[in-house]
Amino acid sequence: MSIMKLYYAPGACSMASRISLYEIGQDAEFVKTDIRAKRTEDGRDFREINPLGYVPALELDGGEILTENGAILPYIAGLKPGAPGPQSNPLAEARLHQALGFLSSELHKAFGPFFGNPQGDARDAAMTRLNLRLDYVERYLGDGREHWLGDRFSVADAYAFVILKWANHFGISYSARPNIARYVERIGGRDSVRKALADEGLLQPA
Numbered sequence: 001m002s003i004m005k006l007y008y009a010p011g012a013c014s015m016a017s018r019i020s021l022y023e024i025g026q027d028a029e030f031v032k033t034d035i036r037a038k039r040t041e042d043g044r045d046f047r048e049i050n051p052l053g054y055v056p057a058l059e060l061d062g063g064e065i066l067t068e069n070g071a072i073l074p075y076i077a078g079l080k081p082g083a084p085g086p087q088s089n090p091l092a093e094a095r096l097h098q099a100l101g102f103l104s105s106e107l108h109k110a111f112g113p114f115f116g117n118p119q120g121d122a123r124d125a126a127m128t129r130l131n132l133r134l135d136y137v138e139r140y141l142g143d144g145r146e147h148w149l150g151d152r153f154s155v156a157d158a159y160a161f162v163i164l165k166w167a168n169h170f171g172i173s174y175s176a177r178p179n180i181a182r183y184v185e186r187i188g189g190r191d192s193v194r195k196a197l198a199d200e201g202l203l204q205p206a
């Protein structure tokens with residue numbers, strides 16, 4: 001049986017899966033992928049792994065491929081029951097899916113246009129859409145919660161952190177959103193997150 005493989009691109013949403021694997025101490029191989037050229041670092045056509053050409057893709061021990069953050073992250077959470085995602089009861093499970101649904105289809109996608117470096121009206125429109133979601137996140141995190149789902153770290157935090165960090169690259173500041181700023185700093189201080197950033201070549205030298 002071969003080892004699980006995560007197909008990733010540095011700093012992309014696939015880092016949430018890497019962080020989650022580190023959190024539970026799950027052995028895996030990490031295969032760097034060029035998501036523009038659709039090639040893996042070992043020279044394969046990435047579309048043979050995920051026909052849609054995006055990361056993350058998780059190749060399981062038996063060779064099956066799992067795609068979509070919303071499926072991979074709960075799968076990883078389930079590898080070690082009790083950590084890092086709550087799966088103790090139907091409502092906790094539903095809250096995890098609610099979080100991943102929002103993060104994937106609302107927050108992640110609202111950052112999407114910025115990767116295309118929009119200008120003028122296009123940037124303003126993307127900013128309006130993103131601000132609405134960031135305002136929601138700021139209020140959501142303002143009830144004293146330490147983590148996305150309450151008092152425990154979960155795969156939702158891994159995903160939220162990776163998405164919220166993208167703001168740096170696009171000159172979007174959280175200075176007027178202190179709850180988000182504190183959250184990003186708190187999650188960013190975890191060993192698993194620091195290791196993931198370092199392993200993807202993204203940790204600033206001290």
Ligand SMILES: N[C@@H](CCC(=O)N[C@@H](CS)C(=O)NCC(=O)O)C(=O)O
Nearest residue numbers: 012013035053054055056068069104
């Ligand atoms: N629906 C997918 C979207 C994943 C996604 O947007 N991946 C980006 C990186 S963060 C990517 O690989 N983009 C390249 C492409 O779409 O061609 C999911 O939620 O897992």
